[in-house]
Amino acid sequence: MKKSFYILGFLSFFTLGIGAMFEFLQWPYAGIIVFVGFLFLNFGLIPTYFYQKYRMEKN
Numbered sequence: 001m002k003k004s005f006y007i008l009g010f011l012s013f014f015t016l017g018i019g020a021m022f023e024f025l026q027w028p029y030a031g032i033i034v035f036v037g038f039l040f041l042n043f044g045l046i047p048t049y050f051y052q053k054y055r056m057e058k059n
Helices: 002-025 030-058
Strands: none
Touching: 002 030
């Protein structure tokens, strides 16, 4: 479970970083890349984090 958290974290922040670079350089599809990065963050990383915290409290 911890490995999936690290993979989702890397994907989220890598995608957001690439999207920020695209925005800064004014390349096309920057908005889509940033949107996908926020999707990874909001629907992948954050729920995984709270699920891990819940499982640790349960044990």
